Amino acid sequence: MFKRKTTARRNLEADGYLPLLWEDDYCQVVIVPLENTAYVLKSIAEIKPLSEASRTDFxxxxxxxxxxxxxxxxxxxxxxxxxxxxxxxxxxxxxxxxDYNCDKIIDCTTGQTKAYGFSNFTLFFETEGEFVKHIWISISTLVSLAEISVEKFELIKSVLYSLGEECEMILVDWNRMELIDLRNRNKINNYLSYFWK
Known part of the structure; x- marks a missing residue:
């Protein structure tokens, strides 16, 4: 059962960008150091057959x-x-x-969790002191590539590529059991195109 939107939530949505964060999505599509590549590939090889056997329509x-x-x-x-x-x-x-789980509003200005993006793509990160502890993304699959401006699509690709080149990071999609080298623009493009065809 979905809770009714509160006046505060409606006001925040009317004022602009209010990303939704589901608890189950926390670090499911995560950006991590490149040095984890071998570990991630090994984990995917172990988990993938088990996840495929347990997949349902829901x-x-x-x-x-x-x-x-x-x-x-x-x-x-x-x-x-x-x-x-x-x-x-x-x-x-x-x-x-x-908007956390559609039932709680988190203040990004004072809390450790931050969010940047657009209505169909959010990059979340968590801090510890002055450093970034976790980075993960949320992609809305409810929109088509035609609904995303070419400019925004290019900005998303550029940010991911910068994280790969400047910070030596990879993207791991645990939902799709896939690793994306963020130093490769073609792999980033192919990955994002899967969501926004």
Whole structure:
């Protein structure tokens, strides 16, 4: 049963960008250090056959834990200030609040979880002190590529590529059991095109 939208939520949506964060999506499409490539590929090889066997029309009958990355994002010492500068430089909108599970509003200005993006793509990150602890994304599959401006599509690709080139990061989609080298523009384009055909 969905809760009714509160007046506060309606006002925030009317004011602009209010990304939705589902608890189940936390770090499911995650951006992590390149040094984790071998670990991720090994994990995908172990989990993929089990996940395919448990897939239904409505999701999965089993839960598969992939565990913590051997090389953590925070160990890369990516400063919040740098990531914010990068995202703003590519025109990503900064969210002041996050709609968490459709039942709680999180304040991004004071909390550790931040969000930047557009109505159909959000890059979330969590901080610990001045450093970025986790980075993950949410992509809306409810829109087609025709509904996304070419400019926004290029900005999203450019941000992901910058994270790959400048910070040596990869994208891991645990939902699709796929690893994307963010230093490769073609792989980024192919990955995003899957969602927005």
């Amino acid at each position: 999701g999965f009958t089993e839960i598969f834990e992939h565990g913590e990355m051997p090389i953590t994002t925070i160990s890369k010492e990516i400063r919040e200030e740098y990531l914010t500068w990068l995202l703003k430089g590519f025109g990503f909108e900064r969210a002041t609040h996050i």
